[in-house]
Amino acid sequence: MSAESGQAAGRNKLVYYDTNVWIAHLRGYNDEFFQSECDTLFDDMHEGKVKVVVSNHVLSETLHTIRKQVVETAPEGAAMDECNKLVDEKTKEFTGEVEKLKMQQKILIVPTSTADASLKDHYRYVWDKMHSMPFKSLTKTVCPACAKYLHKSHKGECPACKKDVKPKMAYRYSGMGYPDLDHAYMALQHNASVLYTHDKAFKNLWGDPEFEGMKICVFDDKIGWLVS
Numbered sequence: 001m002s003a004e005s006g007q008a009a010g011r012n013k014l015v016y017y018d019t020n021v022w023i024a025h026l027r028g029y030n031d032e033f034f035q036s037e038c039d040t041l042f043d044d045m046h047e048g049k050v051k052v053v054v055s056n057h058v059l060s061e062t063l064h065t066i067r068k069q070v071v072e073t074a075p076e077g078a079a080m081d082e083c084n085k086l087v088d089e090k091t092k093e094f095t096g097e098v099e100k101l102k103m104q105q106k107i108l109i110v111p112t113s114t115a116d117a118s119l120k121d122h123y124r125y126v127w128d129k130m131h132s133m134p135f136k137s138l139t140k141t142v143c144p145a146c147a148k149y150l151h152k153s154h155k156g157e158c159p160a161c162k163k164d165v166k167p168k169m170a171y172r173y174s175g176m177g178y179p180d181l182d183h184a185y186m187a188l189q190h191n192a193s194v195l196y197t198h199d200k201a202f203k204n205l206w207g208d209p210e211f212e213g214m215k216i217c218v219f220d221d222k223i224g225w226l227v228s
């Protein structure tokens with residue numbers, strides 16, 4: 001699948017950034033590679049190379065995460081009203097930024113449902129997709145005592161439970177969850193040409209005929225953007 005086939009399928013230049021992309025850009029991310037890639041995506045938006053279609057779902061999730069992080073990283077010994085004040089400040093900062101981007105027409109904020117797709121259609125779509133789409137199970141290596149993810153060549157003490165262990169193989173379900181399908185549906189409804197996410201579950205949409213013409217870029221911490 002390529003960008004050319006996207007144009008052929010009539011997709012426009014709107015792109016969809018998943019919540020994890022917004023958060024990495026606004027709040028930082030512990031992986032510098034992902035962080036800098038997300039900053040680049042936002043540079044593209046500021047330079048007018050793309051317009052970002054952003055659903056109320058993304059804005060709500062982003063705001064919720066920002067508020068949680070503010071409280072959880074409040075200075076030691078901070079009083080409750082100090083925490084609340086910090087949350088208020090960050091909320092205003094975020095909503096102000098969103099409003100500015102909207103005025104500058106760099107983003108298009110869309111409600112959960114569109115004029116030609118009712119809320120009922122939306123939830124029916126998510127449900128139908130949820131139980132009908134195929135999914136892949138992945139393997140992972142974990143601590144046999146506490147199930148923490150360990151590198152497959154790990155030897156010695158588990159960093160979580162401190163027991164001396166040999167990792168064992170386990171499976172990881174990689175199907176799309178309800179909020180993932182919500183994002184996918186929004187991107188589809190608004191004809192986004194590209195969707196960017198850090199969530200591996202989105203690989204399940206690769207090759208899905210319904211998403212023909214939409215590039216689905218899933219970030220891999222070692223390789224970078226993997227494209228359908």
Ligand SMILES: [Zn+2]
Binds near residue numbers: 144145162165
């Ligand atoms: Zn352990």
